[in-house]
Amino acid sequence: MTRDKRTIKFTKPVFSNKEGLQLATPEIVARYIAKRLRTDIIADLGCGIGGQVIFFAMECEKVYAVERDPEKLEYAKKNCELYGVRNVEFIPGDALSESIKTRVSDADIIFSDPARPLSEKERTLENLEPPITGILKLYSDITPDLAFHAPPQMPPSRINLDCEKEYLSLNGQLNRLTLYFGDLKRCERSAAVLPGEARLCNSDAPLIRPGILREYVYEPEPSVVKAELLNELAQIADKEVFFYKGDERRTLLTSSELISSPFLKDTYLVLGRTGSDIHEIKECLSSEKAGKVVLRFDIEPERYWDARKELEKGLGGSRTLHVWKFGNEAVVGEKIKK
Numbered sequence: 608m609t610r611d612k613r614t615i616k617f618t619k620p621v622f623s624n625k626e627g628l629q630l631a632t633p634e635i636v637a638r639y640i641a642k643r644l645r646t647d648i649i650a651d652l653g654c655g656i657g658g659q660v661i662f663f664a665m666e667c668e669k670v671y672a673v674e675r676d677p678e679k680l681e682y683a684k685k686n687c688e689l690y691g692v693r694n695v696e697f698i699p700g701d702a703l704s705e706s707i708k709t710r711v712s713d714a715d716i717i718f719s720d721p722a723r724p725l726s727e728k729e730r731t732l733e734n735l736e737p738p739i740t741g742i743l744k745l746y747s748d749i750t751p752d753l754a755f756h757a758p759p760q761m762p763p764s765r766i767n768l769d770c771e772k773e774y775l776s777l778n779g780q781l782n783r784l785t786l787y788f789g790d791l792k793r794c795e796r797s798a799a800v801l802p803g804e805a806r807l808c809n810s811d812a813p814l815i816r817p818g819i820l821r822e823y824v825y826e827p828e829p830s831v832v833k834a835e836l837l838n839e840l841a842q843i844a845d846k847e848v849f850f851y852k853g854d855e856r857r858t859l860l861t862s863s864e865l866i867s868s869p870f871l872k873d874t875y876l877v878l879g880r881t882g883s884d885i886h887e888i889k890e891c892l893s894s895e896k897a898g899k900v901v902l903r904f905d906i907e908p909e910r911y912w913d914a915r916k917e918l919e920k921g922l923g924g925s926r927t928l929h930v931w932k933f934g935n936e937a938v939v940g941e942k943i944k945k
Contacts, residue, residue: 614909616658616830623656623684624678631658635801636775636783644718644754644791652702652719653737657683657695659720666694672710673698687805702737708745716791717746720756724868728826732757732766739768739786751789754935755891763835775799776830779872784833798830799871805869807836807843815841818861820880824931824940825860825871832858840870854935856905857939859931875929875940882935889918891939896924904932907933 616633623631632640640663650671654660656679662669666686672687672695674680680699688693702719711717721735728782732739739755746753746808759781763772771792775783776799787793794808815837825848831840837854837858841848844866851861865874879891892900902911902916931938 611780615846619689619881621658621689621942622657623681624682625680628654630720631656632720633777633782634658636777637662638665638680639775639799639804640754640783640785646715648714648878649716649718650714652672652707652711652717652742653681653721654683655720655722657686659718660695661687661690661692662812663704663718664690664694668694669696671698671714672696673702673707673711673862675699675701675884676727692862693925703741703745712749714787715750715752717742717750717753718755723758726730730736732761732794733740743788744782750854752791755786757784759833762833771795771797772834773797774830774833775800776828776872778822779828781829781833796834798828798834798836798837800830800869807834807839807870809834809836810842811836812841812842814838815848815850815860819886820851820938821849821861821863821865822877823862823865823937823943824875824877824938825862826873826875827858827860828870828872831870831919840868843870844868852931852934852936852938857903857931865943874941874945877938877940878928879939881937881939883932883935885917888937888939889921892918892922892930893924893926895926895928895939895941897922897928898924899927899928901929903929 608841617842637659645666647668649663649667651660652673654672654674660672669875672683680697684697698710721737722733766772770792772785773785796809798807804903846864846866848866851859878895881887901914902915906914929940
């Protein structure tokens with residue numbers, strides 16, 4: 608297996624340098640994308656170490672793997688051998704050159720996962736390499752069916768292109784934003800959840816209603832929040848669900864009856880609602896026999912453990928409880944295991 612600092616990325620010990628592995632698409636995501644883009648011939652422009660190429664090769668008749676970095680292209684070749692795929696033509700060169708365009712001119716779909724500066728604070732389409740706009744301009748006369756990975760932190764409102772914007776979350780974390788053009792576009796905004804491959808598209812769903820705090824609260828999958836699909840989530844829920852609170856980092860939904868949905872990341876039983884003063888919160892935690900506390904609100908990373916230790920000080924219970932804070936209000940809950 609091959610890991611990066613957060614997760615298992617591949618089920619085999621792939622060949623890569625540190626940067627290549629950091630930028631590579633996780634295997635489970637690559638499989639999902641390859642299924643969605645299944646076709647006869649596909650071109651992957653800027654293929655890196657070949658993480659996506661491998662799974663395109665499992666779904667398509669032929670894959671063009673284009674990469675201008677010779678080291679990464681060699682890794683891609685070795686990784687394709689490692690996974691036993693042989694229907695790949697490796698092409699060194701710049702994806703924005705006319706010669707590369709000619710080499711891949713029979714492709715049904717053009718795909719690119721452009722490199723992005725790792726130190727960039729605000730993600731933009733302009734700083735990608737190769738730029739999405741450049742690929743669109745050069746390759747759209749070959750096929751209208753193009754797909755790109757883009758920085759997932761970007762909200763839909765900042766992407767002024769005629770495409771489907773699919774946000775994908777993996778194990779409860781926002782992982783990918785894929786833009787689909789031409790006949791690949793199925794709707795304006797969508798959310799995918801892995802594992803499980805649950806998918807939600809935008810519709811004319813009525814606005815989710817705000818509501819008072821009820822017996823249960825939920826944190827929706829980040830892909831649903833980022834794709835602005837809370838209305839659609841509420842519509843397909845098997846029971847009534849309401850919007851409770853939200854800020855830039857967290858959104859809470861609430862309901863009187865327990866709801867099960869792949870688009871809900873975590874579910875909690877509400878145990879108490881207090882003011883935001885630490886003494887009020889500790890009183891609630893103590894009465895519910897808490898032993899450990901998880902903070903579910905914005906706090907500087909360097910202060911997190913000090914604040915958590917302060918809340919846990921003097922607690923003698925055995926339960927792990929979660930605390931949210933919105934303004935002058937705090938909510939205490941216990942996670943319900945799926």
